[in-house]
Amino acid sequence: MKLQLSGNSEYKTLAEMKVGERAKVVRLLVEGLTRRRLLDLGLLPGTEVRAVMESPMGDPTAYDIRGSVLALRSEDASKIVVEPLPS
Amino acid sequence: MDIRRKDRDYYQKRHENLEKGYDYLVALAGNPNTGKSTVFNALTGLHQHVGNWPGKTVARAEGSFRHMGKRYKLIDLPGTYSLLATATDEEIARNFLLFSRPDVVVIVVDSTALERNLNFVLQVLEIANNVVICLNLVDEAARKGLKVNVKQLSLDLGVFVAPTVANAGKGLNNLVETIAGVASGKIITSPHHFVLRTEIREVLDEVVPQVEKVTGNLPNIRWISMRLLEGDTKIRQALESGELASLAGINQDVSVTKEHKEAELKELFDRMKAAASPIQESLHDYVVSSIYADAEAIASKAVIKVEVPKNDLDAKIDRIVTSRLWGFPIMIALLAVVFWITIEGANVPSQLLAKGLFWLEDQFSLLFGWFGAPLWLEGVVVHGAYRSIAWVVSVMLPPMAIFFPLFTILEDLGYLPRIAFNMDRFFKWAGADGRQTITMCMGFGCNAAGVISCRSINSPRERLIAILTNNFVPCNGRWPTLILMATVFVATVFPSSVSSIAASFILVAVTLVGIAMTFVVSALLSRTLLKGESSFFVLEMPSYRRPQFSRVLYTSVIDRTLKVLYRAVVWAAPAGVLIWVLGNVNVGGESLMTHAAGILSPIGLLIGLDGIILLAYIIAIPANEIVIPTIIMGYMGTGIMTELGSTAELHALFTAQGFTVVTAICLILFSVLHYPCATTTHTIWKETRSAKWTILSNLIPLVVAFLVCFGVAQSLHALEFG
Numbered sequence: 001m002k003l004q005l006s007g008n009s010e011y012k013t014l015a016e017m018k019v020g021e022r023a024k025v026v027r028l029l030v031e032g033l034t035r036r037r038l039l040d041l042g043l044l045p046g047t048e049v050r051a052v053m054e055s056p057m058g059d060p061t062a063y064d065i066r067g068s069v070l071a072l073r074s075e076d077a078s079k080i081v082v083e084p085l086p087s
Numbered sequence: 088m089d090i091r092r093k094d095r096d097y098y099q100k101r102h103e104n105l106e107k108g109y110d111y112l113v114a115l116a117g118n119p120n121t122g123k124s125t126v127f128n129a130l131t132g133l134h135q136h137v138g139n140w141p142g143k144t145v146a147r148a149e150g151s152f153r154h155m156g157k158r159y160k161l162i163d164l165p166g167t168y169s170l171l172a173t174a175t176d177e178e179i180a181r182n183f184l185l186f187s188r189p190d191v192v193v194i195v196v197d198s199t200a201l202e203r204n205l206n207f208v209l210q211v212l213e214i215a216n217n218v219v220i221c222l223n224l225v226d227e228a229a230r231k232g233l234k235v236n237v238k239q240l241s242l243d244l245g246v247f248v249a250p251t252v253a254n255a256g257k258g259l260n261n262l263v264e265t266i267a268g269v270a271s272g273k274i275i276t277s278p279h280h281f282v283l284r285t286e287i288r289e290v291l292d293e294v295v296p297q298v299e300k301v302t303g304n305l306p307n308i309r310w311i312s313m314r315l316l317e318g319d320t321k322i323r324q325a326l327e328s329g330e331l332a333s334l335a336g337i338n339q340d341v342s343v344t345k346e347h348k349e350a351e352l353k354e355l356f357d358r359m360k361a362a363a364s365p366i367q368e369s370l371h372d373y374v375v376s377s378i379y380a381d382a383e384a385i386a387s388k389a390v391i392k393v394e395v396p397k398n399d400l401d402a403k404i405d406r407i408v409t410s411r412l413w414g415f416p417i418m419i420a421l422l423a424v425v426f427w428i429t430i431e432g433a434n435v436p437s438q439l440l441a442k443g444l445f446w447l448e449d450q451f452s453l454l455f456g457w458f459g460a461p462l463w464l465e466g467v468v469v470h471g472a473y474r475s476i477a478w479v480v481s482v483m484l485p486p487m488a489i490f491f492p493l494f495t496i497l498e499d500l501g502y503l504p505r506i507a508f509n510m511d512r513f514f515k516w517a518g519a520d521g522r523q524t525i526t527m528c529m530g531f532g533c534n535a536a537g538v539i540s541c542r543s544i545n546s547p548r549e550r551l552i553a554i555l556t557n558n559f560v561p562c563n564g565r566w567p568t569l570i571l572m573a574t575v576f577v578a579t580v581f582p583s584s585v586s587s588i589a590a591s592f593i594l595v596a597v598t599l600v601g602i603a604m605t606f607v608v609s610a611l612l613s614r615t616l617l618k619g620e621s622s623f624f625v626l627e628m629p630s631y632r633r634p635q636f637s638r639v640l641y642t643s644v645i646d647r648t649l650k651v652l653y654r655a656v657v658w659a660a661p662a663g664v665l666i667w668v669l670g671n672v673n674v675g676g677e678s679l680m681t682h683a684a685g686i687l688s689p690i691g692l693l694i695g696l697d698g699i700i701l702l703a704y705i706i707a708i709p710a711n712e713i714v715i716p717t718i719i720m721g722y723m724g725t726g727i728m729t730e731l732g733s734t735a736e737l738h739a740l741f742t743a744q745g746f747t748v749v750t751a752i753c754l755i756l757f758s759v760l761h762y763p764c765a766t767t768t769h770t771i772w773k774e775t776r777s778a779k780w781t782i783l784s785n786l787i788p789l790v791v792a793f794l795v796c797f798g799v800a801q802s803l804h805a806l807e808f809g
Binding site: 033034035036037039040041042044045052053054055056057058059060062065066067068069070071072073076 | 168169171174197199200201202203206371372375376379402405406409410411414415508509511512513515521623624625626627628629
């Protein structure tokens with residue numbers, strides 16, 4: 001899916017976040033089951049997330065989402081558009 | 088009218104419950120990793136039973152407890168983040184809450200992540216009134232500088248909140264009192280419901296009667312209607328198949344034809360679609376975000392941030408154990424230490440146990456002689472069944488009693504999810520789940536325990552892959568064979584100065600062969616028989632916790648060691664009888680064993696083994712521990728399973744039978760790759776309840792073992808090696 005980031009070049013996906021970076025969820029680029037799963041974890045627009053650690057293989061990455069640390073694979077994390085926040 | 092119907096339903100259900108031997112039905116729900124199973128174990132103790140949900144490969148634990156003379160049946164629902172998505176485990180949880188209508192629903196909540204947990208709580212409150220919140224891990228929250236205002240939370244949710252530290256046994260009495268209060272009706276709840284936007288509520292009000300007309304008197308009809316408006320496919324399918332009605336115990340009207348019913352449902356679904364169309368945004372998104380907005384509001388009111396700890400120790404540890412440089416070395420070192428302690432530590436107890444048990448055999452023998460029992464009876468009972476049990480117990484018990492407590496400590500610490508995190512990338516390639524690493528580690532202890540541990544993998548497809556391939560990691564029962572073959576035969580090819588290093592190297596290599604085969608077969612399965620999209624992967628990394636001694640002991644000794652050992656003993660006894668009969672019944676001057684080995688010999692030789700070895704593997708299916716004793720018995724023609732005192736004797740005996748280095752290599756490979764033992768097969772059946780998968784779990788390794796051994800034997804022969 002091609003990213004259409006409504007003109008804001010600051011936006012990137014959750015998968016592109018480096019460890020230690022904070023960001024705010026802007027929107028989800030996926031429909032169906034994966035969307036539901038991500039929403040269930042609390043990844044709603046406006047939610048603040050922080051990349052906590054990365055697997056030695058570079059994937060998955062664990063994020064602090066609403067107080068718990070959850071690891072997501074890159075293919076799922078890349079469906080989440082975020083706006084980086086100053087750390 | 089409605090009230091009378093509810094009364095009647097209530098008494099009818101009460102009556103059914105009493106017939107089933109309990110007074111109240113309690114469901115335990117919650118997010119994964121909230122300590123739900125700790126609460127379950129603490130409440131039920133030894134009174135529990137684990138099976139599968141009917142027709143599903145999702146584990147179902149049920150247990151019971153008594154309080155003030157009342158009997159409570161406790162069902163542990165699968166841990167899920169939501170009731171709104173469509174994964175199998177969520178479907179099970181929500182169907183149970185919706186239609187089995189438990190008397191009390193206990194929701195276990197992780198205090199350290201209240202907001203996300205409240206999302207689930209609020210979803211449950213939409214469909215259940217009689218709810219108790221078990222606010223668990225309050226100690227951990229305190230460590231993180233979070234304090235939960237229990238009264239405020241209780242007030243906002245409209246249900247009772249019982250704070251607990253389940254792994255330390257704190258707050259459980261209060262929890263049980265609260266459950267009893269809700270069950271008996273002494274505690275009245277008034278659950279929080281989120282308020283729908285007016286336009287959506289109007290649409291819903293309009294469609295509910297239409298749904299009720301078609302589906303009949305289902306409980307929670309408003310909730311079902313909302314799901315249909317959202318376009319929830321699982322609910323739709325469940326209505327079409329009649330699953331919902333049968334779950335709710337409603338007799339379907341037989342006079343209505345199937346075609347008529349289908350047409351009626353189709354019309355209903357079309358009308359729902361039309362009704363939902365004026366609402367611009369996605370209804371599901373709307374529902375989820377409203378629930379989360381409420382969860383946020385409630386959590387922010389209830390949670391008091393006492394302090395924000397600056398230097399989080401957890402984060403520091405995590406950075407090291409998942410780092411590019413240290414992640415894998417630490418993981419391998421920790422596992423190596425566990426295996427080393429297991430193998431070294433088990434040596435002496437194994438020998439002592441064997442000595443004691445075989446001494447007991449001699450006494451039994453004397454006893455039989457004293458009674459003047461016929462020799463065949465003594466043979467079957469003492470030298471067959473008993474000897475086989477003694478062998479299995481003495482080889483299996485010590486390593487398991489060391490391995491599982493050590494492993495459970497790693498588990499309790501919270502290290503295992505980090506292993507899964509480090510390894511997931513490899514499993515993603517194989518179309519599997521990173522948690523499979525953990526099940527493989529368990530498999531080193533015992534494959535049956537490994538298969539049981541596959542329950543930690545939520546998605547059924549990935550869980551099956553892990554179950555079907557667990558056998559490729561060699562268990563404790565196979566290590567003695569591998570060590571023996573590596574030291575006595577293969578290492579002798581090398582100069583004596585490096586032979587012990589060579590032997591260790593061979594063991595590592597053969598383990599790697601097993602692991603490689605796990606990946607190959609997992610990848611093949613997920614591209615053929617178990618084709619399908621990779622399930623959504625989420626792995627929670629819980630905070631590190633101090634291991635609870637009692638839990639470690641309980642889980643590792645009772646759950647993992649004794650239960651598995653019992654199953655192994657049950658299978659070993661008949662195998663012992665069979666082996667004794669084969670070795671002692673003569674036809675035409677030769678024992679049955681010799682005849683059978685003669686028949687199997689051509690196949691055996693083809694794959695680098697011989698007739699006796701193959702026969703030993705067939706009759707010793709119940710337990711890998713008795714393979715070598717059976718082979719020795721076959722070679723010596725003694726009629727009872729035997730062990731030899733020195734490796735030199737063994738080397739001489741085996742070599743005299745035409746045993747070469749090639750035979751040893753093939754035996755090692757066969758031992759690692761061949762079909763699971765009877766105990767594991769039995770466990771696979773219990774975990775999957777599927778004849779197809781149980782048969783395949785044996786057939787796949789059998790084919791793999793034959794192909795690999797054939798290939799290796801033939802190429803080594805072609806190279807004129809041995």
